[in-house]
Amino acid sequence: MASPPPPRVCVTGGGGYVASWLVKLLLSRGYAVHATVRDPSDPKNAHLQQLDGARERLRLFKADVLDRDALATAVVACEGVFHVASPVPADKVLDPESEVLSPAVKGTLNVLQACSANNVQKVVVVSSTAAVYFNPSWPQGRTKDESCWSDRDLCIKNENWYCAAKTIAEETAVEYGEKNGLIVVTVCPCIVLGPLLQPLINASSELLVYIIKGGPRVLKNLPWNIVDVRDVADALLLVYEKVESSGRYICAPNRISTNNMVNLFKKSYPNYNYVNCDNKDYESEISPVTSEKLKSLGWNPRTMEKTLLDNIEYFEKAGFLRDGEGYPCRLPHIFHFASD
Ligand SMILES: NC(=O)c1ccc[n+]([C@@H]2O[C@H](COP(=O)([O-])OP(=O)(O)OC[C@H]3O[C@@H](n4cnc5c(N)ncnc54)[C@H](OP(=O)(O)O)[C@@H]3O)[C@@H](O)[C@H]2O)c1
Numbered sequence: 570m571a572s573p574p575p576p577r578v579c580v581t582g583g584g585g586y587v588a589s590w591l592v593k594l595l596l597s598r599g600y601a602v603h604a605t606v607r608d609p610s611d612p613k614n615a616h617l618q619q620l621d622g623a624r625e626r627l628r629l630f631k632a633d634v635l636d637r638d639a640l641a642t643a644v645v646a647c648e649g650v651f652h653v654a655s656p657v658p659a660d661k662v663l664d665p666e667s668e669v670l671s672p673a674v675k676g677t678l679n680v681l682q683a684c685s686a687n688n689v690q691k692v693v694v695v696s697s698t699a700a701v702y703f704n705p706s707w708p709q710g711r712t713k714d715e716s717c718w719s720d721r722d723l724c725i726k727n728e729n730w731y732c733a734a735k736t737i738a739e740e741t742a743v744e745y746g747e748k749n750g751l752i753v754v755t756v757c758p759c760i761v762l763g764p765l766l767q768p769l770i771n772a773s774s775e776l777l778v779y780i781i782k783g784g785p786r787v788l789k790n791l792p793w794n795i796v797d798v799r800d801v802a803d804a805l806l807l808v809y810e811k812v813e814s815s816g817r818y819i820c821a822p823n824r825i826s827t828n829n830m831v832n833l834f835k836k837s838y839p840n841y842n843y844v845n846c847d848n849k850d851y852e853s854e855i856s857p858v859t860s861e862k863l864k865s866l867g868w869n870p871r872t873m874e875k876t877l878l879d880n881i882e883y884f885e886k887a888g889f890l891r892d893g894e895g896y897p898c899r900l901p902h903i904f905h906f907a908s909d
Contacts, residue, residue: 575626578809579603579647579689581634581680582654584614586774587695587758589766590802591651596622598806605632605643605654613769620766634676640683647687649809652680653695655738658731659772659901665730673734674741681745681753691752693809696739698759698794698821698858699732713858715757715817731903739817752815754808758801759794759821759858763876764883772901777880778889780827781834782898783842786908790828791851794821794858795877800870804863811866818863823873826852827907833874838881841890847909 578595582588583604595602599622606614609629617623632639634654644650655673662668677694684692703719721740724733739755746753761773770778780788801820808814825833827846835843860868884890900908 575599575601576649577601577603577647578649578651579605579630579644580651580653581605581632581640581643583617583629584611584767585653586765586767586771587761587798587801588651588653589616590798591653591805592617592627593620593766594799594802594806596620596626599626601626601628603628603630603643603647605630605634605640607631607633613767616766616768634672634679637679637683640679641686644680644683644687644689648690650680650684650689650692651695651805651809652677652692652742653805655695655735656731657772658903659775659899661902662730665728665733669730669734670737673738677738677742678745681742681749681751685749685751689751691754691809692742692746693805694739694742694753694755695805696742696755696757696817697732697735698757698819700736700739701757701819701858703729703732703736707856710853710856713819713856715819715862743817754814755817756801756804756808756863757817757819757821758796758804760796761798761801762795762880763798763800764879765798765887770889772903774880774884774889775899775901776904778884779898779900780830780844781838781841781881781884782890782892783844784898784900786900787845787847788827788907789851789909790826790846790849791907792824792826792855793830795823795825795873796820797871797876797879800868800876803870804868807863807866807868814866818866819858819860820863820868821858822860822864822870823876824857825873830877833877834881837878
């Protein structure tokens with residue numbers, strides 16, 4: 570008897586940092602994957618074709634998230650969609666609407682509408698703890714959970730366009746699911762670190778390069794919430810496969826201050842400059858977040874030490890830590906809040 574066809578899912582923005590690990594995971598679990606990319610012929614997406622199982626079960630579709638017809642073509646015959654594509658700008662945003670807000674918010678709506686029109690059963694949307702943290706009404710010191718939403722107006726007032734975009738996009742996704750009877754589950758990762766599959770560096774990895782190489786700006790000794798990119802991929806698949814998953818899931822298992830991160834690296838890699846950091850203790854000023862909801866679904870993330878040490882080892886191998894021309898060391902604008 571012929572075996573049944575593999576379950577088919579779509580991943581938007583398939584060539585990005587998080588999405589590449591998700592595509593890899595899905596292929597390893599036997600899924601057929603439709604990955605959307607803006608330019609299938611761009612060498613920056615070539616790594617996808619090298620993944621195990623890609624030849625048999627991966628198809629690339631050309632789609633900007635602002636092009637609903639292209640998205641509709643990509644989700645045909647898919648039972649599930651992982652909406653990952655959204656700008657994570659490393660540079661200062663000059664035109665918030667076109668650079669961040671529209672691709673995040675209209676892009677999400679387009680994906681959801683394409684899903685409704687093509688009988689997709691379940692959509693997992695990648696949001697961010699950026700859509701959780703910025704809530705001035707939350708009691709100081711109380712652990713933030715999925716009931717905490719960033720205040721979109723405050724984000725806009727502060728010109729924090731990434732946070733505004735992620736908050737409005739997630740609100741839009743949740744509301745769309747409720748109104749249209751589509752199962753929409755959202756996952757909110759904190760800062761994602763760990764090895765890269767894609768050839769070009771992304772914004773959160775650039776932050777770590779800056780900390781290790783020691784950029785010119787002094788950083789605050791802030792507590793960073795970090796999660797391994799491989800654990801984010803696991804979380805996305807877990808919430809997809811568990812029929813009982815619903816609502817949002819914070820994905821932020823670890824917290825470490827800049828100084829403690831530098832000290833951890835120095836034990837195994839003493840020879841880098843590392844960033845200079847103030848000695849203030851910000852712990853009590855910044856409420857912790859909990860990932861208990863995701864853990865109670867069965868999520869079991871790696872230790873923070875494993876994530877950070879695998880990451881620096883990968884950076885060394887890939888040459889990201891070299892000095893000189895062609896090896897920049899800049900603090901992405903999105904993280905400027907962490908410097909004086
Ligand atoms: N990295 C983190 O620390 C972090 C933390 C929390 C949440 N997230 C979320 O995780 C997701 C992936 O981020 P990442 O860290 O993997 O960053 P990334 O590597 O920069 O990936 C972003 C992806 O979005 C795609 N994209 C952007 N604008 C698009 C558009 N108009 N149409 C189609 N695709 C578009 C990019 O495609 P191109 O390659 O064509 O530009 C890229 O594939 C995002 O939703 C982000 O908000 C990331």
